[in-house]
Amino acid sequence: MRYLSTRGGAVVGDALSADFTDILLGGLAADGGLAMPERIPTVDSETLNGWRSLSYASLAFEVLQRFATDIPLHTLQSLIDRSYTAEAFGSPAIAPLATLEPGLHLLKLSEGPTLAFKDMAMQLLGNLFEWVLTERGQVLNILGATSGDTGSAAEYAMRGKRGVRVVMLSPAGRMSPFQTAQMFSLLDDNIVNVAVDGVFDTSQDLVKAVSNDAPFKARWSIGTVNSINWARVVAQVVYYVHGWLRATDGLAVPGPVSFAVPSGNFGNVLAGHIARRMGVPMSRLIVATNENDVLDEFFRTGRYAPRSAARTWQTSSPSMDISKASNFERFVFDLFDGDGAKVAELWRSLDQTGQFDLGGTAAFARAATEFGFVSGRSSHAERLATIRSAFTRYGVAVDPHTADGLNIAERWREAGVPMVVLETAQPAKFAQTMIEALGAEPARPAAHVGIESRAQRYVRMPADLAQLKALIVQRCGR
Secondary structure, rough: EEEEOOOOOEEOEEEEEEEEHHHHOOOOOOOOEEEEEEOOOOOOOOHHHHHOOOOOOOHHHHHOOOOOOOHHHHHHHHHHHHHHHHHHOOOOOOOEHHHHHHHOEOOOOOOOOOOOOOHHHHHHHHHHHHHHHHHHHEEEEEEOOOOOOOHHHHHHOOOOOOOOEEEEEEEEEOOOHHHHHHOOOOOOOHHHHHEEEOOOOHHHHHHHHHHOOHHHHHHOEEOOOOOOOHHHHHHHHHHHHHHHHHOOOOOOOOOEEEEEEOOOOOOHHHHHHHHHHOOOOOOEEEEOOOOOOOHHHHHHOOOOOOOHHHHOOOOOOOOHHOOOOHHHHHHHHHHHOOOOHHHHHHHHHHHHHHHOOOOHHHHHHHHOOOOEEEEEEOOHHHHHHHHHHHHHHHOOOOOOHHHHHHHOOOOHOOOOEEEEEOOOOHHHHHHHHHHHOOOOOOOOHHHHOOHHOOOOOEEEEOHHHHHHHHHHHHHOOO
């Protein structure tokens, strides 16, 4: 399997295509686009149903071997087996499906070490990075941006890994106290936390600016673990296959399932889109946003208009406080059947005018008619009401991001079609909102008790590219 750029140019160096292990380490393509497979491998219904008895690790192997064809099969299996363990995720199920009521399910993706769905991909990425770097005798300086959960998941997955250093940017003062402590209390030598003045998009823009400086990127071996990294997306494809299998277990004729996905950077729901294209029967893919509703606006109208930092609101589902969805480019690439020149044209327009509008076009119509995308937005009051309702009706406490998903899912349920809501994090990470909703602080795992009182280490920085580059040289040149 070879990989192309969404903008039709070079992927790595001057090459117009690259292997999985090359894009694993690379981040943005050389032309500024994102890596996409030259084709999406498909599986038929017989193969899909034959996977029902597999463990999560075995299922992951079946999916990932179709994308990572340059990794020896026995090596890939070993890396996957080391990643998806009961010790790391709390049980052999890895991602258990909880039935709230007939036809409504919660896919529990936050059982990993940092209590967020990002662990589902990051635990594998840590082992993939270490293996590839050891094989090549290289080192990698990972530069990332986080709105809350990616950072801690990446740092916990990479801490102590040979040949890997992490420089993680986050928006100063905009994460929950738990999220902040989870990252900043890691004192490992290969972890560098940077609190940037601004919003998540400010940090993300800095990461992209560094990645677009090809000489600097090459000189300092810069890679990424943000969801622009294709390996993260394809690792997330696995739990959609798993979710479909579990939601249709026992049905005489397994049919389509709908998935409701809390969405910020579009990587999570993009993985669902890839699973659908592989052959997983789906009815609807529901993009659930908070008040930062750029994606909801697109799926309703066809207009994509990212907002400025000043117009990106700080909400009670902070990991979704994003107005520039990096992975959205991959979806637009699919809407235009892999026309890289068209995507490059649209992103030039985005750079020049701050928006583009596909409303009324055949490409935009495909989003709903062919790919099943619908959307909705939640307010703070609706999140609180959903948290209370879920606790009263089902005895389940859901975090505010999952509440966004559950709220929008209720608007799009169809008779006879199972609805799977993707859980994004455990409530303990967002104590203030949970207290407001339920009147009590949620329980937290023993390993995270008192995390906010631990010593913290981080660098505070304005949104300045030159200062970030200087920090990278200082901390990664040792």
